[in-house]
Amino acid sequence: ETGVTQTPRHLVMGMTNKKSLKCEQHLGHNAMYWYKQSAKKPLELMFVYNFKEQTENNSVPSRFSPECPNSSHLFLHLHTLQPEDSALYLCASSLRVNTEAFFGQGTRLTVV
Amino acid sequence: AQTVTQSQPEMSVQEAETVTLSCTYDTSESDYYLFWYKQPPSRQMILVIRQEAYKQQNATENRFSVNFQKAAKSFSLKISDSQLGDAAMYFCAYRSLNSGGSNYKLTFGKGTLLTVNP
Numbered sequence: 001e002t003g004v005t006q007t008p009r010h011l012v013m014g015m016t017n018k019k020s021l022k023c024e025q026h027l028g029h030n031a032m033y034w035y036k037q038s039a040k041k042p043l044e045l046m047f048v049y050n051f052k053e054q055t056e057n058n059s060v061p062s063r064f065s066p067e068c069p070n071s072s073h074l075f076l077h078l079h080t081l082q083p084e085d086s087a088l089y090l091c092a093s094s095l096r097v098n099t100e101a102f103f104g105q106g107t108r109l110t111v112v
Numbered sequence: 113a114q115t116v117t118q119s120q121p122e123m124s125v126q127e128a129e130t131v132t133l134s135c136t137y138d139t140s141e142s143d144y145y146l147f148w149y150k151q152p153p154s155r156q157m158i159l160v161i162r163q164e165a166y167k168q169q170n171a172t173e174n175r176f177s178v179n180f181q182k183a184a185k186s187f188s189l190k191i192s193d194s195q196l197g198d199a200a201m202y203f204c205a206y207r208s209l210n211s212g213g214s215n216y217k218l219t220f221g222k223g224t225l226l227t228v229n230p
Binding site: 002043058090103 | 145155156159209219220222
């Protein structure tokens, strides 16, 4: 248990649905991240939040919309996704942006 | 941009034996961190070991140790006395220590799937 909790663990959604992924940490970390893990590809950084401010958007399509209401919570809002968006979405946090990251267990997303 | 290469998609080891996982990276920076993460079937990425580039001494955590060769840009992970619970996907990762730019990014390799045979 790393202290980073993601819900739901599994999600199946249609291409016209709207859903949200949630990430929560109570480690006192100031930076939070969304990563995408697809089969046979390296983990891809999607977004970085530092002290609730988005500091990096790694050319992610607008159908993915992050939200960070406070340093402990991070959301990823999903809308009109494509089947190729099916992947494991991992949330991570770190004390500062240049220290080691602690990961959640991920949400396995399937878009049908 | 930094890149991380893990040339072994899969490795296997007998229980109680030793195995070494390879990782090379490319960077023009002099200060950075290197990490090995483990991802078991539960999917949670767990930090195994960390190495600061300015430290010459290789990091060690119990049965896990690294061979860090800065000039060669090599960062291999040695697992001694392998246990069944070590079976997982292992990822090598790089993080810059420089401020600004993409220093927030952990750059990962594609991973090595380790099987431990009883």
